[in-house]
Amino acid sequence: xxxxxxxxxxxxxxxxxxxxxxxxxxxxxxxxxxxxxxxxxxxxxxxxxxxxxxxxxxxxxxxxxxxxxxxxxxxxxxxxxxxxxxxxxxxxxxxxxxxxxxxxxxxxxxxxxxxxxxxxxxxxxxxxxxxxxxxxxxxxxxxxxxxxxxxxxxxxxxxxxxxxxxxxxxxxxxxxxxxxxxxxxxxxxxxxxxxxxxxxxxxxxxxxxxxxxxxxxxxxxxxxxxxxxxxxxxxxxxxxxxxxxxxxxxxxxxxxxxxxxxxxxxxxxxxxxxxxxxxxxxxxxxxxxxxxxxxxxxxxxxxxxxxxxxxxxxxxxxxxxxxxxxxxxxxxxxxxxxxxxxxxxxxxxxxxxxxxxxxxxxxxxxxxxxxxxxxxxxxxxxxxxxxxxxxxxxxxxxxxxxxxxxxxxxxxxxxxxxxxxxxxxxxxxxxxxxxxxxxxxxxxxxxxxxxxxxxxxxxxxxxxxxxxxxxxxxxxxxxxxxxxxxxxxxxxxxxxxxxxxxxxxxxxxxxxxxxxxxxx
Amino acid sequence: xxxxxxxxxxxxxxxxxxxxxxxxxxxxxxxxxxxxxxxxxxxxxxxxxxxxxxxxxxxxxxxxxxxxxxxxxxxxxxxxxxxxxxxxxxxxxxxxxxxxxxxxxxxxxxxxxxxxxxxxxxxxxxxxxxxxxxxxxxxxxxxxxxxxxxxxxxxxxxxxxxxxxxxxxxxxxxxxxxxxxxxxxxxxxxxxxxxxxxxxxxxxxxxxxxxxxxxxxxxxxxxxxxxxxxxxxxxxxxxxxxxxxxxxxxxxxxxxxxxxxxxxxxxxxxxxxxxxxxxxxxxxxxxxxxxxxxxxxxxxxxxxxxxxxxxxxxxxxxxxxxxxxxxxxxxxxxxxxxxxxxxxxxxxxxxxxxxxxxxxxxxxxxxxxxxxxxxxxxxxxxxxxxxxxxxxxxxxxxxxxxxxxxxxxxxxxxxxxxxxxxxxxxxxxxxxxxxxxxxxxxxxxxxxxxxxxxxxxxxxxxxxxxxxxxxxxxxxxx
Numbered sequence: 001x002x003x004x005x006x007x008x009x010x011x012x013x014x015x016x017x018x019x020x021x022x023x024x025x026x027x028x029x030x031x032x033x034x035x036x037x038x039x040x041x042x043x044x045x046x047x048x049x050x051x052x053x054x055x056x057x058x059x060x061x062x063x064x065x066x067x068x069x070x071x072x073x074x075x076x077x078x079x080x081x082x083x084x085x086x087x088x089x090x091x092x093x094x095x096x097x098x099x100x101x102x103x104x105x106x107x108x109x110x111x112x113x114x115x116x117x118x119x120x121x122x123x124x125x126x127x128x129x130x131x132x133x134x135x136x137x138x139x140x141x142x143x144x145x146x147x148x149x150x151x152x153x154x155x156x157x158x159x160x161x162x163x164x165x166x167x168x169x170x171x172x173x174x175x176x177x178x179x180x181x182x183x184x185x186x187x188x189x190x191x192x193x194x195x196x197x198x199x200x201x202x203x204x205x206x207x208x209x210x211x212x213x214x215x216x217x218x219x220x221x222x223x224x225x226x227x228x229x230x231x232x233x234x235x236x237x238x239x240x241x242x243x244x245x246x247x248x249x250x251x252x253x254x255x256x257x258x259x260x261x262x263x264x265x266x267x268x269x270x271x272x273x274x275x276x277x278x279x280x281x282x283x284x285x286x287x288x289x290x291x292x293x294x295x296x297x298x299x300x301x302x303x304x305x306x307x308x309x310x311x312x313x314x315x316x317x318x319x320x321x322x323x324x325x326x327x328x329x330x331x332x333x334x335x336x337x338x339x340x341x342x343x344x345x346x347x348x349x350x351x352x353x354x355x356x357x358x359x360x361x362x363x364x365x366x367x368x369x370x371x372x373x374x375x376x377x378x379x380x381x382x383x384x385x386x387x388x389x390x391x392x393x394x395x396x397x398x399x400x401x402x403x404x405x406x407x408x409x410x411x412x413x414x415x416x417x418x419x420x421x422x423x424x425x426x427x428x429x430x431x432x433x434x435x436x437x438x439x440x441x442x443x444x445x446x447x448x449x450x451x452x453x454x455x456x457x458x459x460x461x462x463x464x465x466x467x468x469x470x471x472x473x474x475x476x477x478x479x480x481x482x483x484x485x486x487x488x489x490x491x492x493x494x495x496x497x498x499x500x501x502x503x504x505x506x507x508x509x510x511x512x513x514x515x516x517x518x519x520x
Numbered sequence: 521x522x523x524x525x526x527x528x529x530x531x532x533x534x535x536x537x538x539x540x541x542x543x544x545x546x547x548x549x550x551x552x553x554x555x556x557x558x559x560x561x562x563x564x565x566x567x568x569x570x571x572x573x574x575x576x577x578x579x580x581x582x583x584x585x586x587x588x589x590x591x592x593x594x595x596x597x598x599x600x601x602x603x604x605x606x607x608x609x610x611x612x613x614x615x616x617x618x619x620x621x622x623x624x625x626x627x628x629x630x631x632x633x634x635x636x637x638x639x640x641x642x643x644x645x646x647x648x649x650x651x652x653x654x655x656x657x658x659x660x661x662x663x664x665x666x667x668x669x670x671x672x673x674x675x676x677x678x679x680x681x682x683x684x685x686x687x688x689x690x691x692x693x694x695x696x697x698x699x700x701x702x703x704x705x706x707x708x709x710x711x712x713x714x715x716x717x718x719x720x721x722x723x724x725x726x727x728x729x730x731x732x733x734x735x736x737x738x739x740x741x742x743x744x745x746x747x748x749x750x751x752x753x754x755x756x757x758x759x760x761x762x763x764x765x766x767x768x769x770x771x772x773x774x775x776x777x778x779x780x781x782x783x784x785x786x787x788x789x790x791x792x793x794x795x796x797x798x799x800x801x802x803x804x805x806x807x808x809x810x811x812x813x814x815x816x817x818x819x820x821x822x823x824x825x826x827x828x829x830x831x832x833x834x835x836x837x838x839x840x841x842x843x844x845x846x847x848x849x850x851x852x853x854x855x856x857x858x859x860x861x862x863x864x865x866x867x868x869x870x871x872x873x874x875x876x877x878x879x880x881x882x883x884x885x886x887x888x889x890x891x892x893x894x895x896x897x898x899x900x901x902x903x904x905x906x907x908x909x910x911x912x913x914x915x916x917x918x919x920x921x922x923x924x925x926x927x928x929x930x931x932x933x934x935x936x937x938x939x940x941x942x943x944x945x946x947x948x949x950x951x952x953x954x955x956x957x958x959x960x961x962x963x964x965x966x967x968x969x970x971x972x973x974x975x976x977x978x979x980x981x982x983x984x985x986x987x988x989x990x991x992x993x994x995x996x997x998x
Contacts, residue, residue: 067916138909156948163940166908170926191930456819458815462812462815
C-alpha cells in the first residue's frame, strides 16, 4: 500500500516538475490537489479496511553491507502518512491563491517529492534509509528556497546536520555491523554515546530548535507557498521524525535528550518572544512555527508516543499559520476549506475511536468563527487581528496539548495569550520597533564568532606560519642561498687556472682509487 | 581469447597512437584543431569500450590482478614486464578516460590546443600503463615516464609564470622517481627472479632488516612525493593553483592519485612487521595534511586552490581507507573515486568557464552566476554532489569507507570528518560567493550562459551521477 503511494507521488512529481509555463498553473495545481485527495481517500480506505503489507526492495545487494528500502504498511505508518497527505493538499491549496509565486506547478511538484521523501523516512527500518531520506529532504528544501541568503544559511546548517548524522550512522555501522533499527538496540559499544549525541545534534539543527533557529528564521523572506513547504513538509519535520524513529536507540536517561528537551522549551519561549516583538508578519509566522516545533518535541518527550493530538495539532497549525497571512479576498474560501479539512480530520480521528475529538471539533469551530468574525468586522489595525489570530492559534495548541504537556507549558502559553490580548508592553514595543534591533541577527554572529572564525583564524595562522614563513621565506630562501653558494663555488672551480685543474684532477684520481678499493 | 590476453596492451597503445596522430597532424587555425579533438575523443572512447568489455568479464570473487600478461623486455639482464588489472584499477582507469571525454572539448580554447590534446593522450596512455602495471619494473617505468608529458603540459599549456615553482615541482617529483629507481635496483639485486617481481610479492620478500627499512622507507617516500603531504604540499599546491587550463589542471591533479594508487598496489597492509610503524607515521602525517590543507582551502580566495584542497582531502581519505587492514572496501574506494573524478572534472570545467568570462568582461567574481541560470544550476548540483549530498555514488561508498575508518581508528575518523566538513564548507562558500546577488547591480554586465548543447551534455553527466547514486555499486556488485 505505502509503496504504491510512494511510487505514485514520485511519478506525479516527476511529471509536473518540468512545467515552467505561466498559463494553466492554477488548473494543474488543482489537478494535483484532486489526485492527492484521491490518494488520501484510497489510503484512508486502506486504514479502514485494515490493509497491512510489507514491501522491501533490496537496494544494495552487497554481501558486506546489504541495504534494503522498506515500505511497511503498518498502523503507525498510516497514522503518520495520512496527516502528511492532508498537509500537502493544504499547502498546495494555499499556493493556488498565492499571487507572488510564479512557478506554482514546480513548487507543487517539490512538495509532492518532499512528501515522498518523508514517507521514505517514516517507513525506514534501517539507518541508511533514514540518512538518504533526510538528505533528500534537504536537497528538496534547497530547491524550494529561491532566495540566496536564506539558501546559504539553510544549506550550511543542514550540511552540518547531515554530516553529523552521516558520522553517527557510520560509527554505528562501523562498530556494530548492523543497520537495522530494531537490531541496533542490542548493539552496545563504547562509541555509541558519540553517535547518540550526533543524532540529537542533527535533529536539533534540522528542526531549527533554539539556538539553531537561524536558518529557519531566514526563510521568512520566502513567499507563502515555499515557506509552507519548508515549514511543514521539509527539514524541521524531518528532524522531528528522525528523533521519533531513533528514539528507541537512545536510552531514556541520555543527557542529550534532556538537553534537547530544554532546547525545545527554549524554542517555545524564543518563539513566543519573537511572535510578540517582531513586527513583520512573515517573521511572526516563522516564530509561531518555532513555538509549534518546540511544543511537539515536548509532547513527544513527555508522552513517549506520537499521539493523535500532535497529528491534529500539525494540521490545525498549518491552517492557522496560513490564515494569519491570508488576505480578506480569500478568507471565505479558506474558511470553507478549513472547515472541510478540520471536519475530515475529526472524522478520521473519530474513526479511531478517540472520544475527546468532538470537544476539539467544537473548539476549532468556535475559534475559526471568532477569527472570521474579527477578520470581517473589526476596524482595528491589522496588527491587532493578527495578534488575535496568533493568540487563537496558540490557545488551540494549548488545548490540544493539554493531555500531554506539563504545567510549565501552560504558564508560558497562558502568558503569551495574555500578553497578546492585553498588550502591556508598549514601551518595549517602541524599543523593539528600532530597525537595528528588528534586523539584528545575533545568533548568526555568535555562530560565526564561535565556529567559523576560529577555523578561519587557524587556517590563516597555519598558512602564514607554515606556507609563508617556514616554507617560502625560510626553507626556500635557505635552499636558494645554498644553491647560490654551490653555483658560486663551482663557477669558481671552473675558472681556467692551474690550481683548479689540479683540484679536479685530484678529485678524479680520488674517485678512481676509491672505486678500485671498493672493487677489491 | 587472443584479444583478451593482449587487451591491456591495446588499452595502452590506443591513446599512444592517438598521440602520434595528433602530433603529426596539421594545425588548422580556422577549425581550431577539430580533427585532433575528434581523434582524441575517438581514441578515448575506444578505450572506454575496451574497459567496458573488461568490466563485464572481470571476476569479482577473485582477489588480486586478473588478465595477467607478460612480455620479455630485456634478455641480459633478463627482465620481464607484466600487466594485470583488477576492479579497483579498472574503475580508476574508466574514470580517468571519462574525465578526458568531458575535458577534451574544452581543450579547443587553449593557447596550444594541439600540444594539449597530444600530451593529454600521451598522459592517458602512460597513466593506463601505470594502472595496469603488475611488476616493479613496469610500475617504475610508467611512474617516471608520466612526468615527461606532465612537465611539458605545465610548462607550456599550464602557463605557469614562475619558473621557480616549476623547478621545485620538478625536483620534488624527480627525487621521488630516483628513490623508487634505487629501490627497484635493490630489489632486483636481491631477487633477480626470471619472471620479474610482482608488486604484490614485494611485501612477502624476505630481506635483511636494514634493507627492509630502506626499501619500505623508499617506497613510502617515493609514492608520498606524488601526494601533497604536509609540509611538502606547497610544491604541488603552488603549481595546481596557478595552472590556467582546465584539462591541464585535471591531469596534474591526477598525480596525487598515482601516489595513492601506488600505495594501494604495494599492499602495505601486509608490510613486514619491522616497518609497520611507518604506516602509523604515515597515518598521522596524512591526518595532519588533511586538516591543514582543508583549512588553507577555506581561507584561500583562489577557486582553484579550493578545488585542489578538496581533492587532496578526498585523496587522503581514499589512501587511509586503502591502508586499512581489510580488502573489503577497496571496491568502494574504486567506485567512490569514479564518481569523485567525474564531479571534480565538471566543477573545474565550469569554474574555468566562469573565470574566463569574468576576465573577458572584467567583472567582479562575486555574484557572477546570478544571471546565468544554466551554469548556476549545474554548479550547484555538482557542488552539492561533491560535498556529500545523496546525488552520486560518492555518498554511499564514502559512508562505507568512513564506517570502516571509524571502526579501526575512531580518532582518525573524527579528524577526517572535521576535514570533510571544512573542505565542504569551503566549496559551498565558493558557490555562494558566486551566487551572491548583493554584488550584482542591475546595470552591470553579466556573463553569457553556457550553450544549450554544453548544458545538455553536462546535464546528462549529472543524470549519470544520479543513476550512480541509485546504483552505487555500478551494477557490478561488491
